[in-house]
Amino acid sequence: MGRYAIRRLLQLVPVVLGTTFIINYMVWQLPGDPFAGRCGQRPCPDAYVTAMREQFGLDQPLLVQYGNFLKNLVTGNLGVDFNSVSVASLLGDAWPITIRLALMAVIFEAVIGIGAGVLSGLKRGGFIDNVVTISTLFLLSLPIFVTGYLLQWLLGVQLGIITPTVTDEATVPELIVPALVLASLNMAFTARLTRTSIVENLRSDYVRTAVAKGLSNRRVVAIHLLRNSLIPVLTFLGTEVGSLMSGAIITEGIFNIHGIGGLLWRAILDQDYTVVVPVATLLVLVYLLANLLVDLLYGVLDPRIRYE
Amino acid sequence: MTEVLSEQMGSGSHAGALLEVDNLHVEFRTRAGVAKAVNGVTYSVDAGETLAVLGESGSGKSVTAQTIMGILDMPPGKIAGGEIRFRGVDLLKLPEDQRRKIRGEGISMVFQDALSALNPVFPVGWQIAEMFRMHRGTSRGEAKKKAIELMDRVRIPAAKERVNDFPHQFSGGMRQRIMIAMAIALDPEILIADEPTTALDVTVQAQIMGLLAELQRDSNMGLILITHDLGVVADVADKIAVMYGGRIVENAPVYDLYKNPAHPYSKGLLESIPRVDHKGHELYAIKGLPPNLLEMPTGCAFHPRCPYRRDNCVTDAPPLYTISGTRGSACHYWREVIDDGEH
Numbered sequence: 314m315g316r317y318a319i320r321r322l323l324q325l326v327p328v329v330l331g332t333t334f335i336i337n338y339m340v341w342q343l344p345g346d347p348f349a350g351r352c353g354q355r356p357c358p359d360a361y362v363t364a365m366r367e368q369f370g371l372d373q374p375l376l377v378q379y380g381n382f383l384k385n386l387v388t389g390n391l392g393v394d395f396n397s398v399s400v401a402s403l404l405g406d407a408w409p410i411t412i413r414l415a416l417m418a419v420i421f422e423a424v425i426g427i428g429a430g431v432l433s434g435l436k437r438g439g440f441i442d443n444v445v446t447i448s449t450l451f452l453l454s455l456p457i458f459v460t461g462y463l464l465q466w467l468l469g470v471q472l473g474i475i476t477p478t479v480t481d482e483a484t485v486p487e488l489i490v491p492a493l494v495l496a497s498l499n500m501a502f503t504a505r506l507t508r509t510s511i512v513e514n515l516r517s518d519y520v521r522t523a524v525a526k527g528l529s530n531r532r533v534v535a536i537h538l539l540r541n542s543l544i545p546v547l548t549f550l551g552t553e554v555g556s557l558m559s560g561a562i563i564t565e566g567i568f569n570i571h572g573i574g575g576l577l578w579r580a581i582l583d584q585d586y587t588v589v590v591p592v593a594t595l596l597v598l599v600y601l602l603a604n605l606l607v608d609l610l611y612g613v614l615d616p617r618i619r620y621e
Numbered sequence: 622m623t624e625v626l627s628e629q630m631g632s633g634s635h636a637g638a639l640l641e642v643d644n645l646h647v648e649f650r651t652r653a654g655v656a657k658a659v660n661g662v663t664y665s666v667d668a669g670e671t672l673a674v675l676g677e678s679g680s681g682k683s684v685t686a687q688t689i690m691g692i693l694d695m696p697p698g699k700i701a702g703g704e705i706r707f708r709g710v711d712l713l714k715l716p717e718d719q720r721r722k723i724r725g726e727g728i729s730m731v732f733q734d735a736l737s738a739l740n741p742v743f744p745v746g747w748q749i750a751e752m753f754r755m756h757r758g759t760s761r762g763e764a765k766k767k768a769i770e771l772m773d774r775v776r777i778p779a780a781k782e783r784v785n786d787f788p789h790q791f792s793g794g795m796r797q798r799i800m801i802a803m804a805i806a807l808d809p810e811i812l813i814a815d816e817p818t819t820a821l822d823v824t825v826q827a828q829i830m831g832l833l834a835e836l837q838r839d840s841n842m843g844l845i846l847i848t849h850d851l852g853v854v855a856d857v858a859d860k861i862a863v864m865y866g867g868r869i870v871e872n873a874p875v876y877d878l879y880k881n882p883a884h885p886y887s888k889g890l891l892e893s894i895p896r897v898d899h900k901g902h903e904l905y906a907i908k909g910l911p912p913n914l915l916e917m918p919t920g921c922a923f924h925p926r927c928p929y930r931r932d933n934c935v936t937d938a939p940p941l942y943t944i945s946g947t948r949g950s951a952c953h954y955w956r957e958v959i960d961d962g963e964h
Binding site: 518519521526527529532541615616 | 690694721722723724725726729730732734737738739741742743751752755756787803
């Protein structure tokens with residue numbers, strides 16, 4: 314297990330190098346000069362553009378730039394954006410908000426998704442099963458921005474139950490609806506996956522054995538059935554943490570949440586690549602680590618999987 | 622002489638047998654129609670007695686066992702009639718919570734494929750210990766100790782070291798021993814073994830049968846041994862019930878049946894065992910296919926495959942004729958079958 318973890322960790326190194334190189338290369342290749350349009354109505358003087366290019370190292374060859382990026386990444390120096398604001402402080406403000414939003418979304422996915430899936434799987438063809446099947450289909454067929462704007466309009470504007478946008482503090486109660494929106498697709502999929510898994514395992518021999526052992530119905534379901542049925546579900550939830558991060562960009566835009574997504578969105582519009590690159594790198598790292606964690610967790614959940 | 626055995630069968634079974642299955646009917650509602658899996662099965666087992674239930678796939682032997690345990694999938698299964706009396710009480714009329722207490726404590730079951738019947742994500746010792754913890758409220762530590770003792774009793778080498786291993790880390794024979802340990806944990810009065818050796822190597826089969834027989838002797842259990850393999854039962858069983866098409870077609874003390882079967886189907890089964898002294902001869906096989914449960918043949922269910930068939934076999938279903946106090950055969954021409962003598 315330990316050796317496996319180290320090997321997997323080492324495998325991440327070339328992946329991180331490759332992805333960050335592509336990110337660096339692509340953003341500087343995009344059309345338009347980021348400095349040419351920074352002087353209001355007038356074109357910027359050549360001297361300013363040259364000075365800025367020099368300051369951010371854009372005059373140097375790509376590989377040198379990438380080398381500098383890596384050096385800064387390792388030393389933890391993320392530099393400043395084009396307005397001379399420290400990127401580290403931008404991230405420090407935005408990161409906790411996105412983490413809060415994503416964590417809430419994962420909790421909703423797990424609690425509501427698994428709960429609905431178990432209930433509908435245990436009573437296949439029953440009322441709850443029909444409700445779950447129809448509502449998950451509904452959620453799955455709506456893009457996340459439609460769900461977002463719809464809830465914002467209905468709950469925020471028409472009914473006034475929530476404020477349509479989130480304040481700078483982004484408190485937990487304010488984030489409930491955005492987190493539900495962010496979670497909606499994965500929640501629906503989790504419910505369906507759980508249902509399928511429960512239905513499949515309900516017919517399995519070891520569940521029959523558990524009944525034959527004279528265990529209570531509750532114990533058969535909660536211990537024997539659930540433990541096995543949740544293996545694929547937890548794997549799914551883990552690998553989808555990465556997609557939550559990209560979903561957060563849309564959700565944060567709709568509800569005006571000042572998290573990583575909002576930061577990245579504005580930076581792309583401003584062509585402020587000094588922000589885009591570290592944020593994108595951070596998202597890559599989160600995604601890779603989440604996947605690694607899932608792979609390691611899988612061995613704990615299912616003893617038949619052995620690493621070495 | 623040719624009376625109908627109405628209730629009990631076999632030796633030593635009278636009104637007070639420990640477990641009595643009485644005229645049990647079980648059906649399966651499928652899209653294609655109603656499949657009558659069990660049609661009036663009657664048998665009984667007493668403490669210390671071994672009943673072998675013999676029959677091919679679809680003969681209803683496993684469904685009967687599942688109905689006794691109360692683990693039949695309902696729906697599609699449906700109990701259409703009959704009684705299952707354990708210590709004189711009809712299990713089918715008991716509320717679920719009382720039935721649950723009998724599972725494991727009173728009647729216990731060993732399944733065919735231990736790999737899929739054991740839970741893959743829990744250690745084997747934990748699964749055995751669960752019996753004590755849930756039925757007796759034993760503490761975790763104490764239950765684990767008892768689990769190790771049981772693993773020793775079913776002769777799993779190095780039980781103490783292996784108690785935390787998972788089912789997939791054991792060989793087939795060892796896994797079946799763990800199933801058995803789990804089933805006998807609470808000293809049940811009846812043990813049902815549903816094809817316990819079918820998935821195992823021949824050498825291991827003998828060991829497992831020996832273990833079952835030994836455990837049964839030690840604790841005076843009633844053992845119901847379900848199998849399709851005549852070779853397996855000869856040494857172990859006291860009496861045999863042969864099932865065909867959801868009915869018992871012959872029951873007899875084990876020696877009588879081997880020596881001189883009284884039903885053409887039992888005779889066919891015996892003749893299809895390969896024998897060294899018949900080397901070079903063609904291996905006998907019962908002609909035709911098992912009956913379709915959705916469309917049972919009229920009259921005797923075995924008539925399409927029967928070498929003794931007469932016209933009335935097609936129209937009249939034979940009752941279970943009494944041959945002697947402990948023998949019965951559901952064949953109109955059982956005398957002829959017996960007179961044909963030893964196969």
